[in-house]
Amino acid sequence: MKEILTAGRYYRKKFGCNVYKVPISILGFTCPNIDGTVAKGGCTFCENESFSPNLTQKAPKKFYLNPNSIENPQLENQLLQLESQFKYTKKRLAKKFGAKKFIVYFQSFSNTYAPLETLKALYEKALSFDDVVGLSIGTRTDSITDEILDYLKELSSDKEIWVEYGIQSVYDQTLDAINRGHSVANMFEWIKKTKDRELKVCGHLIYGLPNETQEMMLDSVTASINLKIDSLKLHSMYITKNTIMANEYKLGKIKTISQELYIDTVVKTIKMLPKDIMIQRVCAGINDDSLLAPLWCRDKHSQMKQIKEVLKKEGLLY
Ligand code: SF4
Secondary structure, eight states: OEEEEBBHHHHOOOOOOOOEEEOOOOOOOOOOTTBBSSSSSSSOOOOOGOOOOOOOOOTTTTTTTTTTTTTTHHHHHHHHHHHHHHHHHHHHHHHHHHHEEEEEEEEESSSOOHHHHHHHHHHHHHHTTEEEEEEEEEEEETOOOOOHHHHHHTTTTTTTEEEEEEEOOSSSHHHHHHHHOHHHHHHHHHHHHHHHHOEEEEEEESSSTTTHHHHHHHHHHHHHTTTHHHHHHHEEOOOSSSHHHHHHHHSSSSOOOOHHHHHHHHHHHHHHTTTTTTEESSSSOOSSSSSEEEEGOOOHHHHHHHHHHHHHHHHHEE
């Protein structure tokens, strides 16, 4: 049986133990697709709280950062928030799993969409916490700069630094359909610039986006491999209530992917990947009332079980 390079195997080999990601959500961060810089309303599937279990504090009204913000009067609060979220989750993970090492995961919104001084303060604070081996920074390819990449390159000399980009699809027609607000060309340009600095890139792909065939989904995998990304995260398109996509779905304008097609696409993806590309996630489970469709996305455990079974028949151990 051939072992797939999962995040668990990657980190155990590199650090000698499991490394746990601690998701962080910082007040005042937004994204250019929400604040009107490139588009309004955000990606059609975006209901940000669904990605941000730690988002318990709302930003004070009208306080949102962008890269041109001259002042950041909330920096002290942001640093305190970072520390309290990290400590809380670290304690929970240590108790539940005996976790000893951590990656601070800046997850919500676009975590490079702020003045560089703010980013430096937050990232360096995160790296100063005990038992933190690195950072994972979720962002968009239109929200990064050469200056930020140069700075991350410096940090990566002795820390594990990951840049997580939402790729979603390598078809412009699909990015337009989900109101992504940037082009495939922009994505290729900035992933290449990130890789040119030898930073680690994790790409997110969504299967089942409007009007995508399996061939198109797998084209996104091929393009990601050609871009030399280091890791992939996969999940199916799922629709949560209170999103633009929910309205489109209710009006019959879009359909969701079947579980069979999703699993088949995941398995085909894994078979395509070179052995050094790490897989960080192969499904998502939305086990609460926010999920509108498809309902099979509710049960992550069942999805994992089925994916593992099919992979096993292919001689692959997840
Ligand atoms: S890039 Fe992320 S935060 Fe911004 S609109 Fe899309 S899903 Fe939401």
